[in-house]
C-alpha cells in the first residue's frame with residue numbers, strides 16, 4: 126500500500142467514518158497547507174507523550190499537572206458533580222453552556238447482558254466523595270445516555286451513592302429532554318440545556 130492508501134485505511138478505522146469520508150480527509154490533507162500537516166504531526170506526537178489521566182475526574186487531558194484544567198479551575202462550582210459515562214460526554218455538557226460544576230468519568234455503562242460493573246470506576250467515585258463534600262458538594266447529577274444501559278447504570282450508581290451519602294446531598298438525573306436512545310455526545314446545545322434544567 127502507498128502512503129495515501131495507508132492513511133485512508135487509518136481514517137477508516139475512526140468511529141463513524143466510511144471509506145469515502147476517509148478518502149476526503151486524505152485529500153483535504155494533501156491539498157491543505159504544510160503548516161496544517163505539521164500541526165497535526167505535533168499534536169499526534171504529544172497525544173502519546175503528554176496526555177495523562179486526571180486524578181480527579183479521570184478524563185484524559187494534556188494538562189501538565191496531576192489534575193486537568195477543569196478540575197484545577199477554582200471558578201467552577203464545587204456544589205455540583207456530574208457523573209458521565211465517557212470523556213466525550215463532558216464536552217457535550219459543556220456545550221450546553223449552563224453547567225459549571227465538576228465532573229467524574231465513570232468509564233462506560235453497565236452491559237445489560239452481564240449486569241456487571243467491571244471496568245467502571247465506581248470504587249474511585251465513592252472514594253472521592255468525602256473530600257468533595259468537604260469542599261462544598263451538594264448535588265450529584267447522573268448524566269448517562271438515555272438508553273437501557275444508561276438507565277441501568279444510573280440505578281446502580283444511585284444505590285451505591287445512597288449507602289455513603291449524608292441525607293443533605295441530593296442525587297438527580299438529567300431530565301428526558303434527551304430523546305430516548307440518544308447519546309449525550311450527539312445531542313445539540315438546546316437539548317443538553319433542557320436536560321440539565323429539567324433534572325430531577
Ligand SMILES: [Zn+2]
Pocket residue numbers: 179180181182183184192193194195196197
Ligand atoms: Zn479532571
